[in-house]
Amino acid sequence: MKNQLSFWICFLLLLTGFSSSGQTDLLFSNSMNTAIIYNPALMEANDKINLRMSGRQQWVGFPDAPQAMQFSVEHFFEEKKMGVRLQVISQSMGKELMQRLVAAYAYRVNLSNSATLNFGLGAGIYQRSILYSQLIYNDNDEPLLRPDEKYLQPDFEFGAHLSVGRIESGLAINHLGQINRDLSVRHIPLHLHAYGTYLFDLTDEYRLRTGISYHRQGKVHYLQLDAQAMLGVLEAGLGWRNKDAFILKAGIHATENLEVHYSYDMGINKLATVNSGTHEVLIVLRIQKPERSYLSPRYLDY
Template identity: 25%
Template sequence: MKTYKNKKSKLVLVSALLFGLSAFGQQDPMYTHYMYNTLMVNPAYAGSRDAITITGLHRSQWVSFKGAPIVQSLTIHSPLKNDHLALGLSILNDKIGPSNRTSFYGDFAYRIDLTKKSKLALGLSAGVNMFQANLSSLGLDVPNDPSFQNNINRRITPNFGFGAYYSRERFYAGVSIPNLIENKYSSDGALSGSERRHYFFIAGAVFNLSDNLAFKPTTFVKVTSAVPIQADFTASFIIMKKLTLGAMYRTSDAFGGLIGFNFTQQLFLGYSYDWSFGLNTGKYNQGSHEIVLRFDFLTAAKKQIHSPRYF
């Protein structure tokens, strides 16, 4: 029984790897904390918090599943002296099985005041992806499979993307295409694949239920060719403007819960757990853990925060 389970686990991992190489299904990592890690999703978000904002995230997916995805990201962004302009930097390390992708992107946003209470930002991002896959390290049930005998050595490929982000104090919505170029990757053997262009939509709102309780629904929709549309739906409650408790559902993939705490108006720490039921992975793992830490450094022009920043 143990041998059968190990074979099934290997099959799921290899299937996920091949799916990621060819269909881009796992090439862009998923985030349960997408509402706090927005710059990784949409470059137009840069500068939207009117502070120098640093956000770090770590995700361990499919815990106890050997070779499961592990993701770390770091973003920093800020408006410039000209309040209409903002810059950002996004760094990603994404590992799944024998493959690893590291990305460095610069982000630029131009912000337009539509009214006194609403803004529209247009963003551009440009950078490089470094991809490698040590395919020969896989333990295969069929020895010497030619598709896995040659590694994909470090490939450096450029890419760029764009996005639009509309925001008010209690509502936001955005669309983006993070990677416009569909770069191709291949080993010296038979295994090959290419990136697929993703189309993202994000939205969220906050509704006051009482003086000390607010409801915050958010969503993250991902569209790409040859893959079913996937959407995250998250419902959170903000208690005393400090504690956040929520639940999430990812279509055909996972459900889970989130908790977060604003230690100050500048410092936020969040944790989430989600359990995957897609691709039969739920039988072989103990769920996914994610932690996010965000800090706002106030500039001389913004010495204090006059109202809560919900997004």
């Protein structure tokens, strides 16, 4: 009976992965800190090499629950008003695995002293694997009689990010290589993301950032509201994603170059009673570029 239960749970996760809505990317809950994951135009211009590592474990306690890992390295060249990023994302949903490698390029247009507009393009590949051989459907531990499947596809994305004083907004479209293709096991639908934030000054040291974001993945769509208080080196926040979860957030700026953020999703959907919530961790590390050294002509040999 336990094996049968595991089989149907995994099979359900597979079906939700490539049903009529198509396979979807897992959403990270710390939306005001993780928009960089899906928007190639959004890069931190701080003259440093920025590393980001994210991990998400969804539906803790649920067999073969969805999980995702992300790593990126980026740098923005201020003098050239452009930036580059390399990003790797790996996620699993039941017995369906996905790995994605994307290189992104962003260019900044200075609209005024307080307004900038970034455009970004991303290109890469993604691989999907469906492990039918690991699905056990009865007590005799017999695998599902269907061969594993693996697909490798090109992947493209576009994004824009506008910053005007205390207001920031952005739009991103992922998986552009799948336009005008039938949704099937091999293809995933367009992913559309739109967001906006506003920063309030509470005191000289404390600030409050509010945000709203919309995410559409085929026929699946979510609206998320967020509020994040920045209390010196500490952060605390709340979020709500319709039909899905309430979100608790916390963060610490340990140093100027190290941040750690955590979020916990309390589910409000039908699966909320059979799992212990969702955990997510984000680590941001900034590395100062080595200073260039120049040889003085006084020390050159003639």
